Amino acid sequence: MSALSDVARLAQVSKATASRALSGNGYVSELTRNRVVSAAATIGYVVSSNASSLVTGRTRNVGVVIPHINRWYFGEVLEGIESALIAAGYDLTLYRLSEDETERRRLFEYFLMRKRVDAVIAVSIELTPHEVRLLRSLDKPIVGIGGPGDGIAALSIDDVAAAALVTNHLISLGHTRIMHIGGSRQKEMDFRVHTQRQAGFRKAMEAAGLPCGTDAFRAADVSMQGGFAAALAALADPRSRPTAIVAGSDEVAIGTIVAARQLGIQVPSQLSVIGIDGHELSAMFGLTTLAQHPNAQGKMAVDLVMDELLQRPGAPAPTWHAYPVSLEVRDSTTAPSVE
Amino acid sequence: MSALSDVARLAQVSKATASRALSGNGYVSELTRNRVVSAAATIGYVVSSNASSLVTGRTRNVGVVIPHINRWYFGEVLEGIESALIAAGYDLTLYRLSEDETERRRLFEYFLMRKRVDAVIAVSIELTPHEVRLLRSLDKPIVGIGGPGDGIAALSIDDVAAAALVTNHLISLGHTRIMHIGGSRQKEMDFRVHTQRQAGFRKAMEAAGLPCGTDAFRAADVSMQGGFAAALAALADPRSRPTAIVAGSDEVAIGTIVAARQLGIQVPSQLSVIGIDGHELSAMFGLTTLAQHPNAQGKMAVDLVMDELLQRPGAPAPTWHAYPVSLEVRDSTTAPSVE
DNA sequence: CTGAAAGCGCTAACAT
DNA sequence: ATGTTAGCGCTTTCAG
Secondary structure, eight states, rough: OHHHHHHHHHHHOOHHHHHHHHHSSOHHHHHHHHHHHHHHHHOOOOOHHHHHHHHHHHOSEEEEEOSSSSHHHHHHHHHHHHHHHHTTTTTTEEEEEOSSSSHHHHHHHEEEEEEEEEEEEEEEOOOOHHHHHHHHHTTTTTEEESSSSSSSSSEEEEHHHHHHHHHHHHHHOOOSSEEEEEESSGGGGGGHHHHHHHHHHHHHHHTTTTSSGGGGGEOOSSSHHHHHHHHHHTTTTTTTTOEEEESSSSSHHEEEEEEEHHHHHHHHTEEEEEEOOOOOOTTTTEEEEEEEOOOHHHHHHHHHHHHHTTTTSSSSSSEEEEEEEEEEESSSOOOOOOO | OOOHHHHHHTSSSSSHHHHHHHHHHHHHHHHHHHHHHHHHHHOOOOOOOOHHHHHSOOOOOOEEEEEEESHHHHHHHHHHHHHHHHHTOOOEEEOOOOHHHHHHHHHHGGGGGGSSSSSSEEEEEOHHHHHHHHHTTTSSSSSEEEOOTTEEEEEEHHHHHHHHHHHEEEEEEEEEEEEEEOOSSOOOOGHHHHHHHHHHHHOOOOHTOOSSSSGGEEEEEESSSHHHHHHHTTTTTTTTOOSSSESSSSSHHHHHHHHHTTTOOTTTTTTTEEEEEOTTTTTTTTTTEOOOHHHHHHHHHHHHHHHHHTTSSSSOOOOOEEOOOOEESSSOOOOOOOO
């Protein structure tokens, strides 16, 4: 493995000049730069990021903390972050937030503290005050996706409003027996997202004077399987069956649709289902959904990080960035059929 | 940010002793070790991995190169790798292999060469000889998932055998009009996987004396949407319709099932579908599948890496590790119905 | 068992 | 525009 001194020797300049020529910092004559660059190329020199980071304090690496990898929304966010980082010349170190308490502490107290990252992006994670304090002590940019809260810069849609919006869509079609299948209050690692969506559902139902008691809600695992299982139970009895369902996420919605079809229920003529997220499979299942764009959110988070990284002593970063959502109706919801 | 010298001062020992106490290398009396450890704890000291790596040459970080993040198989592999690495105290730097030529070169020639990783895990990637040479020049462990080939240690199922197995399963049920919907020869970033599966299908069909010309194959994008679209076309005409389908992956299989149902075809009574991979949604869709365990494969790859990392000057690593597969039949395939 | 000292490979003043 | 020098924070001989 060749070092900078090898390049310097070959190009007959000092290490300092070689460094300047290669990094682009400081003045180097066109001529020597070329000599240095070609010398580096011939011996296949690549800077040791460790040595470089040690002296500059910058690692060109950002840590991403995310609760799941293999769920559509999270995968999309991660992809968005990855492309944006690579484009900016940054590495991405991936940390999946484990549900295990000890593991989680180890992540924050050891892995993230090793001076390995220039910034942290936390996706859909509710940080404890202690964790915020730790991250803050690093004095590095931290941006959250799926906020707001915790007092760190965050980026998200307004989940209460989103859920209210989709619920109102069904109400405006004339549905009155509407049910919400969504994430439970339990697994709160998901940043209150599902509690907020549930709140939005309630709000819309109450505003319309429709019932939203315990009958109108069923908890599900936030996944296709979860939606499937919950819907199978919820739709079993034809007499108590709702005419429309607000799903806590598109995955739950898709599970619901599959379950409904398996029960012989026509979708959407006998049951309208609406979801939130803009899942890539929504068209395939004829699902109406309120699209957010997780990939773009990932990129946007990287933009925020880069901004802070470049103008560090700038104005205090704004705390909450609303993210635009758009309602994509795909001709799949209908008015309730007259029975 | 406190440094080792701070700990040393607080504990009234030299930096050398502090280092030994904290890292566990070399003799330190029980008593001083405790003093050092508690000193470190009180000021919240965590080693700077850069400084440490600079001198030791070890980074406790492994690079993972993967073509997709948001596909079930890859997500599972990634999760498996992530947990195993974290458990071993290693970081994971994620690189998604872009289809763009320039980006790909930049990844191999710049990102991976910065002495940032102790090892590389390449998932379902067909490396060019040049890339293999580059990686080899790092003199670090490299393990592939989804091989064999390229002359690096790899780990995979035998895709030809797997496809032949599922095809034979359908043949043994009495099906004669069997079609294969699978990945095209084009997108070869996926490590020949789909060409091999196609070969396995052919092999089984030919051995049974069944037709496997162009009518028996349809190319699809390897995704649910791809399977959906391809199946919609393939199943449109009731007269030429097959009675069974071998899908190139479970995602394609699920797309096929959804399409079939949309066309009013009963699955499995009028159409048997069989997939490969063991997708978590297979049960929900009543899909028969040949399960491989991507999560476990990820962990296994990490094991291989750790083995090599620990006993570096050991025997040359074996080149191909077969991975066990199991046929999970879920009561969903049937004999062809008599028409 | 512990301390002193020499770097790992690089960058950033500071001179020139 | 280029070279000299002094570290970044840590580990590791080498002496004691």
